[in-house]
Amino acid sequence: MKPVVELSDVWVELGGHTVLEGITMTVGEGEFVSVVGPNGAGKTTLLKVILGLIRPGQGEVRVFGKAPWALGRDRARIGYVPQTEEVDLSFPIRVIDVVLMGRYGALGWMRRPAAADRRAALEAMELVGIGDLADKVIGEISGGQRQRAFLARALAARPDLILLDEPTTGVDPAASGSFYDLLHRIQGRGVTILMVTHDIGVVSQFVDKVACINRKLVVHGRPEEVVTDEVLAEMYGCAALFFHHGRAPHMVVRPHRAFRREGER
Amino acid sequence: MNFLAYAFMQRALIAGALIGATAGAVGVYVVLRGFSFIGAGIAHAAFGGVAIAILVGVNPLWGALVFSLLVAWGIAYTSRRGHLKEEVAIGILFATAMALGIFLLRFVPGYRADLFGYLFGNILAVSSTDLVASFALAGAVISVIALLYKEFLFVTFDPVMAEVAGFPVGILQGALLSLVALTVVLSLRVVGAVLVAALLVIPAATVYQFVRDFHRLLFLSAALGVGEVIGGLTVSFYLNTPPGPTIVLLSAAIFVVALGRRRR
Numbered sequence: 001m002k003p004v005v006e007l008s009d010v011w012v013e014l015g016g017h018t019v020l021e022g023i024t025m026t027v028g029e030g031e032f033v034s035v036v037g038p039n040g041a042g043k044t045t046l047l048k049v050i051l052g053l054i055r056p057g058q059g060e061v062r063v064f065g066k067a068p069w070a071l072g073r074d075r076a077r078i079g080y081v082p083q084t085e086e087v088d089l090s091f092p093i094r095v096i097d098v099v100l101m102g103r104y105g106a107l108g109w110m111r112r113p114a115a116a117d118r119r120a121a122l123e124a125m126e127l128v129g130i131g132d133l134a135d136k137v138i139g140e141i142s143g144g145q146r147q148r149a150f151l152a153r154a155l156a157a158r159p160d161l162i163l164l165d166e167p168t169t170g171v172d173p174a175a176s177g178s179f180y181d182l183l184h185r186i187q188g189r190g191v192t193i194l195m196v197t198h199d200i201g202v203v204s205q206f207v208d209k210v211a212c213i214n215r216k217l218v219v220h221g222r223p224e225e226v227v228t229d230e231v232l233a234e235m236y237g238c239a240a241l242f243f244h245h246g247r248a249p250h251m252v253v254r255p256h257r258a259f260r261r262e263g264e265r
Numbered sequence: 266m267n268f269l270a271y272a273f274m275q276r277a278l279i280a281g282a283l284i285g286a287t288a289g290a291v292g293v294y295v296v297l298r299g300f301s302f303i304g305a306g307i308a309h310a311a312f313g314g315v316a317i318a319i320l321v322g323v324n325p326l327w328g329a330l331v332f333s334l335l336v337a338w339g340i341a342y343t344s345r346r347g348h349l350k351e352e353v354a355i356g357i358l359f360a361t362a363m364a365l366g367i368f369l370l371r372f373v374p375g376y377r378a379d380l381f382g383y384l385f386g387n388i389l390a391v392s393s394t395d396l397v398a399s400f401a402l403a404g405a406v407i408s409v410i411a412l413l414y415k416e417f418l419f420v421t422f423d424p425v426m427a428e429v430a431g432f433p434v435g436i437l438q439g440a441l442l443s444l445v446a447l448t449v450v451l452s453l454r455v456v457g458a459v460l461v462a463a464l465l466v467i468p469a470a471t472v473y474q475f476v477r478d479f480h481r482l483l484f485l486s487a488a489l490g491v492g493e494v495i496g497g498l499t500v501s502f503y504l505n506t507p508p509g510p511t512i513v514l515l516s517a518a519i520f521v522v523a524l525g526r527r528r529r
Contacts, residue, residue: 051429080429091297091422092477104419105430110412137477153426 001028003062004161004192005050010059012045019045020056025211032184032193033209041214043196044083047163050194051080063161076106079154081164084146084171089139095149096134099125102156117156124155128182144175148182155186162186164195180206268502276396277388277508281494283403284452284464289490290410291448292469293483294441297421301466303340303442306355308449308461310336313362315383315453316369325383326398329450332362337442345435363458386457386509388498395454402451406444410483417441418479455494456509467516468493474527493519 005027012020019042027033037043048054049061052068052075061067064074071078079102102124103117113121125131128148133141141149147167154162164183168176176199184206187193195207268274295304311329318328336358343354370380382390391399410417419427420437428434445465452461468490469482476482497512504511 053428075431078429080426082423082425086425087423088297091479092473092482093418093422093479094477097418097479098422101419101423101426101430104415104427104432107415109416112415 001030003027004029004031004064005194006060006062007046007049008060010049010056010061012042012049012054012056014045014054020049020213022059023213027192027194027209029192030187030190031209032187032207033195033211034207035194035196035211035213036198037213038198043198043213044165046213047080047165047194047196050163051078076157077160079157079159079162081147081150081154081162081167083166083169084143084150085169087138087146087150091138093138094134095130095136095138095141096121096125098138098149099152099156102153106157120158121152121156124152125149127155127186128152142175143171144179147171147175147179151179151182151186159191161192161194164193164197166197167195168197168199268499273389273391274498274502276391276393277498278495280391280396280399281388281455281498281512282491283399284448284455285468285490285492285494286487287403287406287490288448288452288461288464289468289487290483291406291444292465292467292490293473293479293486294417294421295445295465296469296473298441300445301462302352303355304445304449304465305462306340306359307333307336307442307446308453308458309359310362311446311449311453312383312458313366315458316366316380319380320369320373326450326453329383329453330447333446333449334443336362337446338439341435341439341442344438382457383453384457384459385507386453386455386460388455388508391454399451399454402447406447406451409440409444413437413440456512460509460513463513463516464490464494467513467520471516471520471523474523489519 003026005025007023007025010020010023011018023046035043035046045054049056050063050068052063052071055069063071064077066072066074096118099121100113100117103113103120107113107117122131122134125134128151130141130145130148130152133145133149138146138149151162151164151167154164162183168179171179183193183195269278292304295301311333314328314330314332315325316328317332318325339358340355366380416427416432416437417440419430419432420434420441424434424438427437448465449458449461452464456464469486472482472485472489476485493516494512497515498508500506500515501508501511
C-alpha cells in the first residue's frame, strides 16, 4: 500500500510546550484512520503538521511523498474539515457558497468560481445528501447538515486525502453514526481519510486503524507512566496498546472492537 | 433656498457619497470580523499622524495615511503572532497616538481650529483637491474589494480553511485592515477621528439585520452608507447642525428602527 501520509519522529513545540513528541505513523492509500486522544493531546496539532500549517521542530513529514509546505499543486488534493464550532454561524453566507470555497484553492488568485466549479460543488452536496440545501443560510441548517456541508466543501475539490478535526462535536449520536457511515462510503471511492476524534467507541466500527496520541504521555516521555495512568486507560481503552508499543505517539493499531470497554458508547 | 446651489455643498455631497459607499462596503468586513473597535483604534491613531504632519508641515492626510497604515499592519501582525491580545494592543495604541497628537499640537499654535476639524470632521470645508483625493482613495478601496472579493470572503468567513487552501491569510488580513485604514483617512474630513467608527459599523450592522447573503450585504451596506451620509448632510444643512454628528445620529436612528423590525 502506497503511503499517503508519513510522519517519522515528529516533534512539535508550541509556546514553549512540547505538544508532539516523536510521532511516527503512516497512513496508506485508501485507508480510513482515526486519531484518538483526550483534549489537549496534540491531535489538532498533528493535523496542522500534516496540513503544513505547523512545521515540526524535528522529524520528517511527507504528504504524497512531499513536505506539506512544499506541496504546490498537490495541496488541492487535500480536503480539510475543521471543527464546526469554530465557524461563525451568524455569517451571512449560503450553503452553496460555503461548499464553493472548497474550489478556491485550485482556482488561485482573483479568479471567480465558474460553472464547472458550481457543478463540482453541487455534485459534492448530492454525494453527502444535502443537495436540496444549496440556498439555505449556513446558520439555518442543523448541526448534522452543517457537518455534511463542510464535508461537501472538502469533497468539492475532489481530493485524494481528507483530514477531519472532531467532525461530530455538537452533533447528536444518530447523526454522527450516519456521518461516519458516509465517510466509510467515501473511503470506498478510494479516498484516504484521517480523522481526529475523541469518540473512539463509535468510530472503531468504521475505521481501519486507530492511532492513540496523548500529549501528557509525550511530555513525560516514559511509557510506564501512561500505562499506570488508570484514567486514560479507562477512557480510551488504549492501555494494552501503549503497553505493546512502548512509545505512545507511535501507536497505530488494528481493529478496535476488542479494546472497547463497558461504559463506552 | 436650495442647498444644492452652493458649491461647497455640492462638493460635500460628492465627497460624502464616496465616503458613504466606501465605509459601507468596508464596514461589512469590520462588522463580520467583529473588529469595530479596530476601526476606532485606527481612526485615533490617524489623528496622531495628522498632528505630526502639521508639525513637520506636510498635508495632514499624508500623516493620517502613514499612521493608520502602520497601526493596521501592527494590529495584523500582533493578532497573528499572538504575544498580546489584539484589543490590548489596540487599547494602548489608540490612546497613545491620540495623546501624542494633542501633545504635539501644543507646539504648533494657530492650528487648533484645524485640529478640531480632524477630530470631529468638517465636510463643508472639502476643497476640489480633497475631492480628487477622495475619488482616488475610494476608487482604490472599492477596486481592491472587487478584485479580492473571493479572497476576502474566504479569510473573513474561515481563515483556517483559507490558510489550508494556500492563501496568505496574514497578508490578506493586513490588506483588509489597510482598507479600513484608507477608509478612515478618507472619512476623516467628514466625520473626524472620533466618529469614523460609526460610518464603518452602522450601515453594515443595519443591513445585516435583514440580509443573509454576503454579496447583497456588501452592495446594500454601501448603498445605505451613501444614503445616510447624504441624508445627514441635508438634515444638517436645514437644521444648521454640525454635519458629522448629524450623519452619525441619523444612521444610529435608522439602525434602531431596523433592529425593531428585523426579520428573525
